[in-house]
Amino acid sequence: xxxxxxxxxxxxxxxxxxxxxxxxxxxxxxxxxxxxxxxxxxxxxxxxxxxxxxxxxxxxxxxxxxxxxxxxxxxxxxxxxxxxxxxxxxxxxxxxxxxxxxxxxxxxxxxxxxxxxxxxxxxxxxxxxxxxxxxxxxxxxxxxxxxxxxxxxxxxxxxxxxxxxxxxxxxxxxxxxxxxxxxxxxxxxxxxxxxxxxxxxxxxxxxxxxxxxxxxxxxxxxxxxxxxxxxxxxxxxxxxxxxxxxxxxxxxxxxxxxxxxxxxxxxxxxxxx
Numbered sequence: 001x002x003x004x005x006x007x008x009x010x011x012x013x014x015x016x017x018x019x020x021x022x023x024x025x026x027x028x029x030x031x032x033x034x035x036x037x038x039x040x041x042x043x044x045x046x047x048x049x050x051x052x053x054x055x056x057x058x059x060x061x062x063x064x065x066x067x068x069x070x071x072x073x074x075x076x077x078x079x080x081x082x083x084x085x086x087x088x089x090x091x092x093x094x095x096x097x098x099x100x101x102x103x104x105x106x107x108x109x110x111x112x113x114x115x116x117x118x119x120x121x122x123x124x125x126x127x128x129x130x131x132x133x134x135x136x137x138x139x140x141x142x143x144x145x146x147x148x149x150x151x152x153x154x155x156x157x158x159x160x161x162x163x164x165x166x167x168x169x170x171x172x173x174x175x176x177x178x179x180x181x182x183x184x185x186x187x188x189x190x191x192x193x194x195x196x197x198x199x200x201x202x203x204x205x206x207x208x209x210x211x212x213x214x215x216x217x218x219x220x221x222x223x224x225x226x227x228x229x230x231x232x233x234x235x236x237x238x239x240x241x242x243x244x245x246x247x248x249x250x251x252x253x254x255x256x257x258x259x260x261x262x263x264x265x266x267x268x269x270x271x272x273x
Contacts, residue, residue, distance in 0.1 A: 003229060006160035007116045007128055011224035012152060013185045014107070014132070015205075015216035017196035022136045022148075023104035024112050024221065027242050028056045030135050030147070034096045036063060036247075051098070056239065064244050067092050092247030093260070096146050102136035107221035114223035115230050115240070115264065119271050125164075126156040129271050130223065131230075131264045138197035145260040146250025150199045151269065152192055166190055168201040169269065177203045189224055191216075232273055233265035 001009070016023070036049040054062045096102065105112050117129035134148035153167035165178045182203060183191040193202040195214040205216040231237035236244060243265050250260035264270055 001160055003118055004227070006126065006156070007118055007227045007229055008224045009160070009188075010128060010154045010156065010163055010190065011114060011116070011130055011227050012190045012192045013187075014192045014194050014201075014221040014223060016107075016194050016218035016221070017213050017215050018217040019213075020194070020196050020218045022102060022134055022138055022197060022199075023107055023219070024132050024134050025101075025104040026113050027115075027133055028059075029105060030096075030101065030133065031055070031059070031063065031094070031242065033098055033101050034094045036066070037093050037095045039091055039093065047095075048092075060241050064241055067245060067247050093251060094147065094247070094249050096135065096250060102146070104135050106219070108219050111226050112221065112223075113226040113228045115228050117264065117271055118229050119273055124158050126158070126160050127153060127271060128156070129153045129269075130227075132199070132223070134199050137199065144198070147260050148199055149249070149261055149264055149267065150194075150201060151264070152201050153271070154190070163190065166203070168192065168203055170200040170202070171198060174201075175203075187224075189222075230264070233270075 031054045033051050035047050035051055036054065038046045038048050048066055049062055115131040115133070117131065119127040119129070121127060129151055130153070131149060131151045134150070136146060137144045137148035151169050155164045155166070156162065157164060163179050163182070165176050166182055167174055167176050185191055193205050193207070193214040193216045194200070195202065195212040198212045200212070200214075202214050205214060207214065228240060229237055230240050230243055233243060243263065245263055246266055248260050249263060261267070
């Protein structure tokens with residue numbers, strides 16, 4: 001099997017809570033509808049690009065080149081050490097003022113990609129990290145922050161024909177689950193139960209608390225229908241140049257206007273080659 005075939009074979013089926021309101025979207029669906037801001041503290045934030053000015057065709061000349069020239073960095077919400085630090089100086093962030101965009105796309109009627117970080121360890125075991133993008137996070141019942149990156153990881157045997165275990169990322173932690181304790185759909189894909197609003201990943205239904213349930217009775221997302229292998233942060237694959245963007249993907253809204261999360265390649269949990 002090719003790397004693409006292996007990545008598609010083990011991409012999960014994501015089952016949402018019956019009351020989920022914030023669904024995933026493609027990266028470009030989001031980027032085409034938001035603005036790029038440059039935070040300048042006392043001078044006020046400056047709009048670099050308005051909604052509609054960034055797209056897949058010009059992403060390098062807009063989002064990437066501008067941020068690299070000005071050394072864009074992200075800030076992490078105070079007290080949150082999961083991404084590797086806190087309160088870093090921010091220069092660039094994406095701003096969304098579109099309430100409809102926060103709902104994402106319909107995972108059952110639209111072909112939404114998941115993004116794969118494909119790793120081969122010492123020419124032997126294969127690890128694939130599947131990343132999912134959501135335009136909004138409402139983990140506390142109200143909007144916690146714009147944009148949400150979540151992931152799961154599978155560890156496979158040497159030829160990618162069998163899954164050995166799977167990592168389910170939660171907020172602030174996660175868990176490895178062996179193959180015999182995983183659930184699979186009728187096509188052989190592992191099932192992920194996604195918590196309401198916060199999009200944490202679980203191997204079984206209703207493992208989360210009542211504030212953010214994950215009953216699995218809502219919409220289903222067959223991520224394996226469109227898997228994009230990302231490449232590396234410095235050498236992304238064609239069409240995934242956005243991976244180099246080193247600013248924040250949104251804003252937090254928990255009592256403070258701080259910038260939101262970084263992209264996958266700038267997160268502590270990103271697996272490096």
